[in-house]
Amino acid sequence: MALGQVELAARVAAGLFVVVAPTLLFLALWRGLQSMQDDALVERVRQRAERSDESGLALVPTPSAESPTVSCPNCGAGNRDGVAYCRQCLAPL
Template sequence: MALSQLELAFRVGAGLFVIVAPTLLFLALWRGLESMRDDELVERARQRAENAERSSTEWSVGGSAVSVVPDSGASRAETVACPSCGTENRTGVTYCQACLGEIADP
């Protein structure tokens, strides 16, 4: 069964469209996302991360430095281990924060 030239041209065109269209759509999406990028916001986040690495006990809030006192553990809430996965959860919770398994009351 021989294909006519018009049918062959249609099949080749459809094949090229299926191969090329996703690539063109991806590139258009990439350019659109690049144009929406907020470089100032990215730079501020990068600087904040660098500052946090340098000094884990000081951070900047509203332009002023705030010192953080490490927790001595005295004010820390008691915890209970999940029977399913072993994750530590606060006492009094009904479900585990990691696996959502039910935690029995002690």
């Protein structure tokens, strides 16, 4: 049974669409996400990671000097006021 030229062209076009369309959609999504990224936030995270690498400590945020802190009854670590769990030992506050 021979395929007509129109039917063959339709099948080739459908095959190309199935292969090419998801790739184009993914690339469009990727570029959209890159354009929406918060460069200031990315830079702060990168600087924090570099500081933790230099000091050899884990990447754990420390409470700032101006925010009130609460000491953990379990390990004594300082935590921000209003948090439910200790940032060091995860004990309930």
